[in-house]
Amino acid sequence: MKESVIYKVFKRQARFSVFLLGLLIAPAIAQADTFTGLKPASPQPDAADLKPGLAVTYYGVKVNSIKELEENMGYMDGKPGEPIPMLNYQVGNGNVLTANSNDMVGAIIKGFIKMEQPGRYVFMVHSNDGVWVSIGDKLIYEDPDVHADRFSDEIIVEISEPGWYPVHIKYFEKKNTATLELYWEAPGFGELDYVPAEVFSHTGE
Ligand SMILES: [Ca+2]
CATH class of the missing domain: 1.20.5 (Single alpha-helices involved in coiled-coils or other helix-helix interfaces)
Known part of the structure; x- marks a missing residue:
């Protein structure tokens, strides 16, 4: 028919x-999407070795993506910066994180985050420019290119084992304004707010 x-x-x-x-x-x-299977630091860091904030290494690079930052890192040495107490930087045209520059900054941020209750955590990332975030050896968020201030969706993480989890963040600011903020809503911490300084730490020199 x-x-x-x-x-x-x-x-x-x-x-x-x-x-x-x-x-x-x-x-x-x-x-x-809910992220599970995050791995706590193993072994857990020794309390005596823990220092406040997250360790950071800076790279003076003009890049358009996290991939380009990684390519640059292949042949240049970064410079260790002042540890980052917490991720609450929305600095406009000011200096990027704890660097002494306001543009063309790449940052590799490493340390631990304490998730002291099992259960459900909601994270949100606010970034400008590119960012890549891993917790417990699991990539939970990336927005890897140049962009104006932009929020992630809610990132839901469920853990069964409380403790210190490794944090690994790659970030860059190309030019103009810069933002890197990390929020959470955690068991025992109430509503969505900055991840507080007290749950970040790092070890090493
Ligand atoms: Ca920017």
Whole structure:
């Protein structure tokens, strides 16, 4: 039987509607992703070795992506910077993190975060420019290119084992304004707020 023109148009529109619906639903599903299987530091760091804040190494680079930052790191030495007490930097045109520069900064940030209750943690990242965030050896977020201030969706993490988890963040600021903020809603810490300085630490020199 020959399909009428009207039926053909209807079918095409129905397909298009399903496509649009998919576009709407996909981000909602992505947002609901829950990260599990994060690995606590093993062995756990010795309390006597812990220093406040996160360790940072800076690279003077003009890059457009985390990948380009990594390529630069292959042949240049970074400079250790003052430890970063907490990730609450929305500095406009000011200096980037604890660096003495306001532009063309790459930063490799390492240390530990204490998640002292088992359960569900909601993280959010606010970045400008590119960022890559791993906790417990699991990549939980990346927004790796040049961009204006931009929030992640909610990043849901579930852990069963309380303790210190390794944090590894790659970040760069190319030019103009810079932001790097990390928020959480953690068991026992109430509503969404900056991850507090008291749960960050690092070891080493
Ligand atoms: Ca910028």
